[in-house]
Amino acid sequence: MLFLIALFIAVITAFCLDKPLKKCPAAFYVTAAVLTVTSVVITQSDINISSRFVRDYVLGIFSRGAIGTAFWAVVMWAGALPNGSAPIKKLMPIRGELSITAAILTFSHIIIYGLTYISNLIKGRTGSDFVITSIVCIVMVLIMTPLTVMSVKKIRKKMNAKTWKKIQRFAYIFYGLIYIHILVLFIPKAQKGREGYFLSVLVYSAVFIGYAVMRIRKYYIANKKPDKKLVPNAVCACAFVLPFALVGAVSYGTGTKSAKPSADVSENAATFTFAPTTTVVTEEAVTTASDSKKTSATTVAATSKTTAAEPATTNKKDENTPTAEEEKQEEQDHNDEPEQEQHEEETPATEPQVTYKYRNGEYEGEAEGYAGKVYVKLSIENDAITSISAWADDDDPEYFGDAMNKVIPQIGAKVSADGIDACSGATYSSNGIIDAARKALEKAMN
Incomplete structure (x- = not known):
């Protein structure tokens, strides 16, 4: 699955390259920008990439927003993990750099599908899904862009700490909109039994619902400071399982997709x-060929008759004194004429066979x-x-x-x-x- 691969890459980057990221973040930003621009250019061009693996798992990981969402997931969970834990010690110092990298990678998805949405709008394709996803995407961009700019260290230092923190709370809305955006797109396909989409809904739900539950748990424990954590943990477990099961039940397709659907039942057919036109032309060609043979035969017959008649016309000059030689020739001509006509009648014009x-x-x-x-x-x-x-x-x-x-x-x-x-x-x-x-x-x- 694409998101799991992207999540693996994001986690490895965060935990194994945390020191280089902190020391030289510009190199990561430039690399992310180059990858984003490259994916946009290739996707929008007419370059034909025959490899399905390259299209799905190299370009697709950028164009479909999987890598950007994976980096945002790491940024999210960095704020939801228990204070003092080993993962949070690794992630918190580079959380700002991770969020900037995530935003740059997300722009590949925004640009590619943004162009598609604009094209659909021009062509009048404005269904309910189009309207919902368009509104959600616009709001996400409006939230993400300023928060990303304010995550730059130089800009952050110039801002008041309390003000910066209050503005950064809009990130919670941004995370929620990412999840809504995914559900709107994936649930209808999962319900139809499309391969991989049901699993995708479950994985995304586990990441986002789990984050929300853990973030609320962390806030409760930090403020209430309960002596025992058994009750909060039990409540959090229920808070995770119930919506997760609900989303799974709604997304599950009632039927399985056949390996090769029939055009008669496929709703996309x-x-x-x-x-x-080809049939008409072929028939005309046959008729013409047949008529040509008939015409040819008629012409031959007419010529024969004319040839036979010419000697008779010539003989009118001396009808009373025909020579023996002329009589012999005339008799031979009259004998030849029926033979030719009989031969023509016995050999009808054959219809040409059409080869398809x-x-x-x-x-x-x-x-x-x-x-x-x-x-x-x-x-x-x-x-x-x-x-x-x-x-x-x-x-x-x-x-x-x-x-x-x-x-x-x-x-x-x-x-x-x-x-x-x-x-x-x-x-x-x-x-x-x-x-x-x-x-x-x-x-x-x-």
Whole structure:
């Protein structure tokens, strides 16, 4: 899982590189900035990266915000751990540097998906999820940016300590919004049985709900100073288990996703239909060929008749005194004419046999898209594609929709998956559709 990998990287960085981070934080900031810019440039370009591992676990860890969220999780828990514990002694001195690094890494996710949201807004794609996630993201950016600037040591020293601390409490709202943002995006996919999303919801819930419970526990013990901690610990355990179980129950999908869903039941399936122009052209070609043979045969017959008639016309000059040689020639001509006509009648024009490249019927193919399998189902009739249906497991609906509108009409027109132009900005989804269509056409090949 992507977030677990990112969390492992963040924890290793915090505990193993704490001294270099404290001594030379600028090097970490620059490195984070370079990684952020690189991920944005590659993701927004039309560079085709064939390796699924690179797309998901190298670029995806930045573009999907997993690495930024993981660093924020370390920053969060640094403030929730018991005072005097070994982890807090490691983390508290570098908490400010960790938060700045986390913010820089988070900007890769903000920029990449921010551009997507702007594009969707321009295209009028403003569903309920879009509105909620947009508002949450805007508020998060407005909170994160000033808090990050104030975490810079030089700026922090110029501020009043109490004022700085009060402003930093907005971080609690920021952490809560991160969790809400994740739930809004992941729960619907987890409910549909999408692979990995239910586990993701559980892991994120464990991190964020656990942090909230531990932070409240720390505040209670610091202020109330109870003699025994058994009761607070029991209350905290219940406070963690109940919401965690509730989120799990809400997120759990009632059905399991099949390895290869049918286009008839897939809610993401979109069908494009095409007029069978190829069939009409083929029939016209056959008719023309047939008519040509008939015309040719008629012409031959007419020529023969004319040839036979010409000697008779010539003989009118001397009808009364035909020579023996002319009579013999005329008799031979009259005998030849029925033979030719009879031969023509006995040899009718044969219809040309049409050879088709593809077999008629429905064929399916699958290939790798941006974030999962892409499926294509097409119908073929006399070397013409009459319909194409396409759907995907986990590709972003907007990106996949743009790719379909660009790619599928080309495939239908060419009756081929070769020489198809991909949709700019949705290259991986486009290539997935093209590859799946190519495999389906290969199955239909005669």
